[in-house]
Amino acid sequence: MAWSRTWLALLVVTAVFLRWSPHYGPGLLVLPVVTTGAALLVALTQRRRARRGVHGIRAERLTADPVGPILLTALTIAVGAAGIGFVIAAP
Template sequence: MAAAVFLRWAPHHGTFVGLLAGAALCVALTSNVTRKRRFRRAVQGINDESLPASTASVLTLAASVAALALMGIYTLLFFPLA
């Protein structure tokens, strides 16, 4: 969804928006590729009655979302409307 919003900015803010869309696509693909492994760990944790927190994946996703947000704000503030 974020990539689609970024692509709507392309006519107004230029080609830098392609980098935003590509970054959003990479974050989405990475999340989708690792989904099965995360679900498998969750099921195993439920069976073992002990589910460790996945701190690294949460922090990685949070950092990715923050980076996308900062790039979007940068685009809006510093790239003039065409």
């Protein structure tokens, strides 16, 4: 559920970015494409994560995987940096 809410939040960010596209042209579309891709990646790997969590609880052993947190943090910071750039460059 937490991951589902996260990819939904990514789609909301995508929709807000699309609002900018008439003003900045096709270059801006990179951002919604990246956030949509990330949302799809999160959604498509959902089942694997859930299965891993269930197995971890049953076995009483689950190793923390830092890849997901690192990628999400990097994505959010990169999208934020691009957003600041677009805000400053806005007419």
